[in-house]
Amino acid sequence: MIIQPLYDAPQHAEQVTDWLWQAFGPAQPRDFFASIVNHSQKPGALPLTFIATEGEKLLGTVGLWRCDLISRQDLFPWLAALYIDE
Template structure:
């Protein structure tokens, strides 16, 4: 089983979370993002998380990543959750801040936990 197949299988549960969203043009894969229960084992109280954003290199700089993240947030809010979390490295947290995410915490290893609320 490939890593991608394993990740897809993890997103095939009975409830709305976890789930994966895929961007495509016709039959061409552009990117994906997941909505999962937890992306930071030391913070189980934070749930759900937008995670595993990927856009194919040749399709970057077209706002596909931003659109995927926004759709994941909308999906999470549609399940009734009031806050969604995201884990980003030091070189990526400003990207998410431009998309409306707020830093709520920095982890011991230098990662940033960001959040979006329904009223943002």
């Protein structure tokens, strides 16, 4: 298994977006999660998305976000959106 930033394997961005939307976003539009994934494509900036792969198979994802709780913006980064495929 290899864990790497999504910006090193951007071909997985659409799948990561779908996973996040399906797992965490029934009340949020898919575009919300697409925006997070798109903005996580810059090295050294938050948000940052990591993926786990085995060969070409995508296994899971997790992110470091600037804010995951509006009332506690003083705490960052947040480990957020952990998803592991079945």
